[in-house]
Every structure is written in structure tokens, then in C-alpha cells.
Amino acid sequence: MVGSPSAIASAPSNPANPSDQPTPTPTSTGSSGSSSSSVSDVVDAADAFIDTLDDDQQSDVLLDFTQANATAWSNLPCGSTCRVGIEFSSLSDSQLTAAKAVIKAATGTTSDTGDDQITQILAADDYLGTTATGYGSGNYYLAFLGTPSTSGTWQLHFGGHHLALNVTYKDGEVEGSTPYFVGVEPTSFTEDGTSYAPLDGMHTAMLNMLDSLSTDELSEAKLSESFSDVLLGPDEDGDFPTTKEGLKVSELTDDQQALVLAAIKPWVDVADDDTAASVLSDYKSDLDSTYISYSGTTALDTQGDYVRIDGPGVWIEFVCQDGVVYTSQVHYHTVYRDHNTDYGGEFTFS
Known part of the structure; x- marks a missing residue:
């Protein structure tokens, strides 16, 4: 379920700046077999994001690709107690834009899937945060497990309440795009004249x-x-x-x-x-x-x-x-x- 009352109460309340709230954009998706050129786009976006970070922030983002780090995800609003990476609410506007560019490069381009679905899930958490504390798109975490590269093995690791994205790369190809957890509450809503139904x-x-x-x-x-x-x-x-x-x-x-x-x-x-x-x-x-x-x-x-x-x-x-x-x-x-x-x-x- 979304989270027990105790989990909600203990979750960090760091809603994203309203100016950073996502709006749905067309998108689509995949798993193993992508070309090295598409992976190079993800690596380029990752490098561009890393370049916006100071040393302390880079130490939060660049982590070892270990089982403990890879499996550190949850459907609950449990913040850093169950996740690794850097929290979106800690990023500047330009850093947040660069972070979202990584996710967009790595995911699909069809409406209501891939990047569009992820963007809508973040919007859903912002909407939920207007009713209950502990929710918001600022409470999502991004990490690179291993060094982003078109050689070697590494993982794009991103998530928060109702979302866990794990895309693993090996030698310039996608080796796996699972586990992927997604949920939503409410199942549909309208915010600022835009209708959402992510699932x-x-x-x-x-x-x-x-x-x-x-x-x-x-x-x-x-x-x-x-x-x-x-x-x-x-x-x-x-x-x-x-x-x-x-x-x-x-x-x-x-x-x-x-x-x-x-x-x-x-x-x-x-x-x-x-x-x-x-x-x-x-x-x-x-x-x-x-x-x-x-x-x-x-x-x-x-x-x-x-x-x-x-x-x-x-x-x-x-x-x-x-x-x-x-x-x-x-x-x-x-x-x-x-x-x-x-x-x-x-x-x-x-």
C-alpha cells in the first residue's frame, strides 16, 4: 500500500519547488538490446549532470554497484532510510533539469509509459503532498551505481514513493530494465488544468x-x-x-x-x-x-x-x-x- 501512517509520519517532508513540478510529456521504453549510441546519450546526460555537482554531491550520486545499493528501493515514502543517492529537493533548478534529462534519455518515449509515466508519478506525489505530509517530487533519489560509461557495468537507480527505476548497462548495452515498481494514488487527478492517469x-x-x-x-x-x-x-x-x-x-x-x-x-x-x-x-x-x-x-x-x-x-x-x-x-x-x-x-x- 502507499504507506502506513507511521511511515508517512516519519517520511521526510521535502516537497519540490513548485516551479520544478513535472508536466506530462510524450514518451516510450525497452530492455536489453539497445544500441551503444542510445546508451552513449544516457552516459552524456549522466556526465552533464555530474558536472553540475560539487564534490559532496558527487559522493552521494556516484556509488558502488553492490547488491546492497542496487536493492535499496521501496514503494514507501521512507526517504533515505530505504534508498541511496541524492535527493531531488537538494538540487538547484539547473541541477534538477540535468537530472531529469538523464531519466528521459534512459527511458521510453510513448505516452503514459517510460519518461512520461515517471513524470506523471512525480506529479502524482506532488498532488498527494497537497493533502498529506511526507509526499512530493522532491523526495526522490537518483544514484549511479558504478561509473556511467559505454564500457563496464553500471546502473541508473532512481525512485521514491510509488516508483523504483533500475536500468543496468553492460558494455554499452542495456542488460536489464527491471525491477520496475510503479504505483499511484489517486489513480487519476487533475492539476492546473492537466489531467493525469499514469497507470x-x-x-x-x-x-x-x-x-x-x-x-x-x-x-x-x-x-x-x-x-x-x-x-x-x-x-x-x-x-x-x-x-x-x-x-x-x-x-x-x-x-x-x-x-x-x-x-x-x-x-x-x-x-x-x-x-x-x-x-x-x-x-x-x-x-x-x-x-x-x-x-x-x-x-x-x-x-x-x-x-x-x-x-x-x-x-x-x-x-x-x-x-x-x-x-x-x-x-x-x-x-x-x-x-x-x-x-x-x-x-x-x-
Whole structure:
């Protein structure tokens, strides 16, 4: 969920300067297989950002690529107690602009995915901060784990409440764009005449997939367990179930399989466009060995409504929870992982 009252109370209250509040811009995404030229754009943006920082700030941003640093992310508004990096609220306007340029260079360009979705999530936290303390786009942290380069291994590590972006690079290519956690409360809102619904594309794609199933297929896809949150959220690295559950995609028609692939796409699109296309192609090849499942209802509008896609590589969960700040509404949590390339496949989890 968004965060317990105690977590909210203890979270740092550092809302970003109103002039720095994000506005949505068109964007899209990917995972392994991006060209070295696109990675060089990320490295150039990272170097430009680093050049704006003093020595102390650089020591906050440039960290070792260790398992402890890579896995330091959360969906909670827990500030630096659960994250590494430099806090957005500590940056000047020009530094903040340079930091956001790194994220934009690394992520996709399709509307409501990639950079656009991330920008909207920050806007959602600013909106939440007008109602409750401890929220705001200033409470997000950016770090480079390892040295940004077109050679060697390093990670772009960015997140805050309801967001964790982990893109790992190796020898000039994207080696992994997961884990990617994203959530939102409220699910839609309007601020300064602009309407936001950051996870609407994900929600709609899952609905379309479930709506295509027959009664018998729904029965086969139904899980016996109930879920109050995603299974593989923070601190659950490597804990994939040993047995896949639900309905095997190979049992579906071509049209239904296309809807499964369409349901996967909004998550894959967190990465740069070339990477996203490559990863989606891999997941398409794996569809016959992929399973879909759900718990609760297929309307995805009530506490405990849950849907999962689990393949040889792809792992996606989407769940509805009662609101924490807006208690009369549900809010969404979702996580995208890959069985093989979380954190670029650099770590082994028992």
C-alpha cells in the first residue's frame, strides 16, 4: 500500500519547488538490446549532470554497484532510510533539469509509459503532498551505481514513493530494465488544468486481456490465493514461485495471445524504445510457455483484485488496494521483473 501512517509520519517532508513540478510529456521504453549510441546519450546526460555537482554531491550520486545499493528501493515514502543517492529537493533548478534529462534519455518515449509515466508519478506525489505530509517530487533519489560509461557495468537507480527505476548497462548495452515498481494514488487527478492517469494504460491492457477469456478459461486462470499487494515488491528479490500458476497462453487463440502481448508492452516500455522492442520480441517468442492468472474479480476496481503474467523471462503483477490518503478510492501497485535480468543478472538471490 502507499504507506502506513507511521511511515508517512516519519517520511521526510521535502516537497519540490513548485516551479520544478513535472508536466506530462510524450514518451516510450525497452530492455536489453539497445544500441551503444542510445546508451552513449544516457552516459552524456549522466556526465552533464555530474558536472553540475560539487564534490559532496558527487559522493552521494556516484556509488558502488553492490547488491546492497542496487536493492535499496521501496514503494514507501521512507526517504533515505530505504534508498541511496541524492535527493531531488537538494538540487538547484539547473541541477534538477540535468537530472531529469538523464531519466528521459534512459527511458521510453510513448505516452503514459517510460519518461512520461515517471513524470506523471512525480506529479502524482506532488498532488498527494497537497493533502498529506511526507509526499512530493522532491523526495526522490537518483544514484549511479558504478561509473556511467559505454564500457563496464553500471546502473541508473532512481525512485521514491510509488516508483523504483533500475536500468543496468553492460558494455554499452542495456542488460536489464527491471525491477520496475510503479504505483499511484489517486489513480487519476487533475492539476492546473492537466489531467493525469499514469497507470491507465496498464490497467486497460490487463482488463482487455482478462475480458477476452471464456468462462472456462477464467476458471483455469483463477488463483486460490488472495493478494493484498504484489508478491515481488521491495526486499523480495529472487522469490519467484517455483511453479507457474494459472492459464497457459499456448491454450489461447491468436487474438487472445495478441492481447497478452499488448498487456505486457506498457511495462516493457519503461526502457528506451530500441531496448523495449527487443525485449518484447523475446517475450513474444516465450508466449507459449507464459501463464496468466488473477485473483479477486476481473474488474480490477476493488481491494484484492490482482492479475499476473509469468513467463520464462517476464513477471508482471498488478493489484488494487484500498486508498491510504484517499480512503474512499482504490489505488494501484504494480511490479515488473524478469526471471533472468533483474539488476542485469548481476546478483544471485537465495
